[in-house]
Amino acid sequence: MAIVLKKLTPKTKKNISLRWKIGLYLSVFSFVLVAIVFIFQAILLEPMYEASKKRTVENVSNAVVNVVKEEDDVDDIEQYINIVQETNETCIRVLRESNIFPGTYEDTYFESNNGNLGCRLYKMSSNEILTQIANAENSGKGESMVVQDTNLITPTNGERFRNITSTRIINDHDGNKSIVMVYSNITPISTTKKTLSMQMWYISAIILVAVLVLTYIMYRTIARPLILINQSAKSLPEGKYERITVQNYREAEELNDTLLTAAEDIQKADKAKRDLIANVSHDLRTPLTMISGYGEMMKDLPEEKTDENIQVIIDESKRLTALVNDLLDLSKLQEEKIQLEKENFDLTKVLYTQLQKYDVYHMQEGFVIDTELTDEAIINADIKRIEQVFNNFMTNAINYSGDKKHIIVREIKTDDTVRVEIQDFGEGIAKEDISKIWDRYYKIDKEHVRVSNGSGIGLAIVKEILELHDAKYGVISDLGEGSTFWFEFPIVK
Numbered sequence: 001m002a003i004v005l006k007k008l009t010p011k012t013k014k015n016i017s018l019r020w021k022i023g024l025y026l027s028v029f030s031f032v033l034v035a036i037v038f039i040f041q042a043i044l045l046e047p048m049y050e051a052s053k054k055r056t057v058e059n060v061s062n063a064v065v066n067v068v069k070e071e072d073d074v075d076d077i078e079q080y081i082n083i084v085q086e087t088n089e090t091c092i093r094v095l096r097e098s099n100i101f102p103g104t105y106e107d108t109y110f111e112s113n114n115g116n117l118g119c120r121l122y123k124m125s126s127n128e129i130l131t132q133i134a135n136a137e138n139s140g141k142g143e144s145m146v147v148q149d150t151n152l153i154t155p156t157n158g159e160r161f162r163n164i165t166s167t168r169i170i171n172d173h174d175g176n177k178s179i180v181m182v183y184s185n186i187t188p189i190s191t192t193k194k195t196l197s198m199q200m201w202y203i204s205a206i207i208l209v210a211v212l213v214l215t216y217i218m219y220r221t222i223a224r225p226l227i228l229i230n231q232s233a234k235s236l237p238e239g240k241y242e243r244i245t246v247q248n249y250r251e252a253e254e255l256n257d258t259l260l261t262a263a264e265d266i267q268k269a270d271k272a273k274r275d276l277i278a279n280v281s282h283d284l285r286t287p288l289t290m291i292s293g294y295g296e297m298m299k300d301l302p303e304e305k306t307d308e309n310i311q312v313i314i315d316e317s318k319r320l321t322a323l324v325n326d327l328l329d330l331s332k333l334q335e336e337k338i339q340l341e342k343e344n345f346d347l348t349k350v351l352y353t354q355l356q357k358y359d360v361y362h363m364q365e366g367f368v369i370d371t372e373l374t375d376e377a378i379i380n381a382d383i384k385r386i387e388q389v390f391n392n393f394m395t396n397a398i399n400y401s402g403d404k405k406h407i408i409v410r411e412i413k414t415d416d417t418v419r420v421e422i423q424d425f426g427e428g429i430a431k432e433d434i435s436k437i438w439d440r441y442y443k444i445d446k447e448h449v450r451v452s453n454g455s456g457i458g459l460a461i462v463k464e465i466l467e468l469h470d471a472k473y474g475v476i477s478d479l480g481e482g483s484t485f486w487f488e489f490p491i492v493k
Contacts, residue, residue, distance in 0.1 A: 023215040030207045034200065041196050046189055053164055053186055054145065060090050061143075061166045061182045068094060068180060072173045091119035091183040095129070096176055105129065105179060108172075120163065121183045132167040133179055142169040147186070162186040226255075233259050287316035327457065329388075333464035340382040340468060344492050347377045347386070347418060348411060354390055355409065361398060365405065372410035377418040379489040385465045392458035393422040393485045400483065402426035417488050425482035434475060438463040462487075 040048075064081060071077050081092050095105035124132075135144040145166045168180040294313050298305040332338045351373055361367040379386075397407050401424040412419040429437060438459050466473045466487055477483035 022218050023211070026211045026215055030211050034204050034207065037200060037203075038197075041200070045196075049189055050147070050162075050186055053184055054147075056088055057090060057145065057164050057166045057182050057184050060084055060088050060092070061168055061180060064092055064094070064180050064182065065168055065170055068172050068178060069170060070173060085119075089184065091121045093119065093121040093181045093183075095179040095181070096172070097178070099176075105133075108178065119183065120185075121165075121181050129179075129181075132165060132181065133169065136167040136169050136179075143167065161188060229255060229259065287320045290316045291320075329461055333461065333468065338468070340385065342380050342382055344378055344380050345383050347379050347420070347489070348373050348375065350383060350387060351390065351409065351411070351420070354387055354394075358394060358398075367398065367401070367405045367407065370406075370408045372408065374411045374413045374418070377411060377413055378492045379418065380492050381469055381471075381489060385469075389462050389465050389487060390420070390422075392462050393487075395458055396485065397422050397424040397426075397483075400424055400426040402482075404482075413491070415491075417490055419486055419488040421484050421486040423482065423484040428479040428481050429475065429477035429483055430479055434477060437475065 063084060067077055067080055071080075077094075081094070084090070085092050094108045096108045098104045098106055132144065132146065135146060136142055138144075143166070145164065147162060147164050149162050163186060164184050166182040170178055170180060172178045291313050294309050298309055329338075351371075355369065355371065358367070358369055362369060394407070394409075401407060404425040406425050408421075408423040410421045410423070412421065462473070469489070471487055471489050473485075473487040475483055475485045
C-alpha cells in the first residue's frame with residue numbers, strides 16, 4: 001500500500017496595514033505615557049515632595065547660618081530671617097547659649113517679634129529643644145535633620161501631619177555658641193493625589209480622542225499616498241507606472257521618482273530581452289539550417305558527401321559552440337560567478353602568440369596585420385581572459401575592417417601602464433552609437449558586417465572581463481576612418 005504524502009504549504013502571514021500600525025503605535029505611546037504619569041503620582045509623588053522639602057529646609061538653614069556668622073546688625077538679621085520664612089514657608093529660630101547659665105539657651109533675635117510666636121519652634125519645650133541640640137552634637141558634624149510625625153491630624157481622612165526640623169550648632173559673628181533651627185511642615189498629599197487621579201482620567205480620555213484624530217490625519221497625509229503609490233506600482237512588471245501627485249513629502253516624491261526610473265529600466269530590460277532572443281534565435285537558426293540542409297543533402301545525394309560539405313557542417317557546429325560558450329561566459333560574468341585566476345605574465349609575449357593564428361586571414365583573405373609591440377610588459381591578470389579580450393577585439397576588427405582589410409596592433413608603454421590598441425580602417429562608428437556598442441547584440445550597421453563565425457556579443461564579454469579586472473578600456477572612432485579599440489593595465493614592477 002502506497003502512502004501519499006501531502007505537501008503542506010505554510011500559511012501566509014498577513015501583515016497589518018499602515019493605518020492600523022499608526023493607530024497602534026500612537027495608542028501604545030499614549031498608554032505608556034499615561035502609565036508613567038500614574039506611576040509617578042502613586043509611587044514617586046510623596047517621596048519627591050518630601051525630598052523637595054528637605055532641600056528647602058537645608059538651603060534655608062545654610063543661608064541663615066551664613067548671615068548669622070557674618071552679619072553683626074541685629075535688625076538686618078531679623079529682617080532677613082522674616083523674609084526667608086515667608087518666602088520658603090518655614091519657621092526659623094536662633095538661640096544663643098547663656099553666658100550666665102551654661103547649657104541653657106535663649107532667643108537671640110525674636111524677643112520682641114510677636115509675629116513669630118505662632119511658629120511651631122516657639123512652642124517646643126525646653127526638653128524638645130535640648131533633644132534637637134543633643135542630636136546635632138551627637139552627629140559629629142554639629143547638625144541634624146529630623147523628620148517626624150506631629151500631633152496634627154487632618155479632619156478628612158485622619159492622616160497625620162509630618163514635619164522636618166534642622167538644627168545647626170555654630171559660632172556667631174561674636175564667637176558665641178548659637179543654635180540655628182529651621183522647621184517646615186510636610187502636608188499630607190492624599191487629597192492632592194486623588195485630585196490628580198481624577199484629572200488623569202480626564203486627560204486619558206482627551207489623549208484617546210487625540211490619538212484617534214491624529215491617526216486619521218496621519219493616514220490621510222502619509223498612509224494614503226503610499227497606498228496609492230503601491231497600487232500604481234503593481235503595474236511595474238509591465239513597465240508601466242503612473243506618477244502619484246504627493247505634496248509636501250520629499251520621501252514620497254523620491255519613491256515616485258524611483259518607481260518611475262524602475263519602470264523605465266524594466267522597459268529597457270524587456271526590450272533588451274526581446275532583442276537578445278531575436279538575435280540569438282537568428283544566430284542559432286542560421287548554422288542549424290546549414291547543418292540540417294547539408295546533412296539532408298548528403299543523406300539524399302551520396303555523391304554530395306564531399307570534404308567541402310563536411311567542412312561546412314564542422315564550421316557551423318563550431319560557430320554554434322562558440323555562440324553557446326559566449327552566452328554562458330557572458331551570463332557568468334554578469335552574475336560575477338567567474339573567479340579570476342590572476343598571475344604575473346608578459347603581455348607582449350601573449351600578443352605575439354595570439355597573433356600567429358591570424359596568419360590564415362592574411363593567406364586566405366588578404367588581410368594585412370601590422371604590429372607595433374614592445375619588448376616586454378608584465379601585468380597581473382587572468383591570462384585566459386585577457387586572451388579572450390584580445391581575440392574578441394581582433395574578431396571585431398576583422399568583421400568591420402571593410403574592403404581595406406588592414407589592421408594595426410600596437411602597444412603603448414609608459415613607466416606605469418601598458419596600453420594595447422587594435423585599429424581598423426573600416427566604416428567607423430557614429431558618436432551617438434559609441435556608448436551602445438558594448439551592449440549585447442548591438443550592431444552598428446549590419447550591411448557592412450563581414451560574414452563570420454562571431455557570436456555577436458564579443459564586445460559585451462570584453463566589457464565584463466575588463467571591468468572585473470578594474471582595467472581601463474574604450475574606443476576611438478570616426479565615421480569613414482575606422483575605429484581603434486583599446487585596453488590598459490598597470491605594469492608590475
